[in-house]
Amino acid sequence: MIIHLIEKKIKFLLIALGITMTISFLSWSGVVSFADTDGDGIIDSLDNCPNITNSFQYDLNGDNTGNGCDIEDDNYNKIKITNTFESITSR
Ligand SMILES: [Ca+2]
Ligand SMILES: [Ca+2]
Numbered sequence: 001m002i003i004h005l006i007e008k009k010i011k012f013l014l015i016a017l018g019i020t021m022t023i024s025f026l027s028w029s030g031v032v033s034f035a036d037t038d039g040d041g042i043i044d045s046l047d048n049c050p051n052i053t054n055s056f057q058y059d060l061n062g063d064n065t066g067n068g069c070d071i072e073d074d075n076y077n078k079i080k081i082t083n084t085f086e087s088i089t090s091r
């Protein structure tokens, strides 16, 4: 019984180690980047505004450019006069 539990734990630890090593290798080799330039918790490759902090990733017009860095967020070609980043999302 105890040996069975130890075996299970060792298996779990080996899998966790394998996953960690795979992620580390992919990151180190440049295949996958986990950089988060603006520090908002969303990695650059998934961030709809990689250089602007916008944790909520709001995108009013759905063009995959976040409200925080979208110069035209309503699809009517109106250029925003002010860019208040995430606060725009409250509209
Ligand atoms: Ca980010
Ligand atoms: Ca961002």
Ligand SMILES: [Ca+2]
Binding pocket: 059, 060, 061, 062, 063, 064, 065, 066, 067, 070, 072, 073
């Ligand atoms: Ca947008």
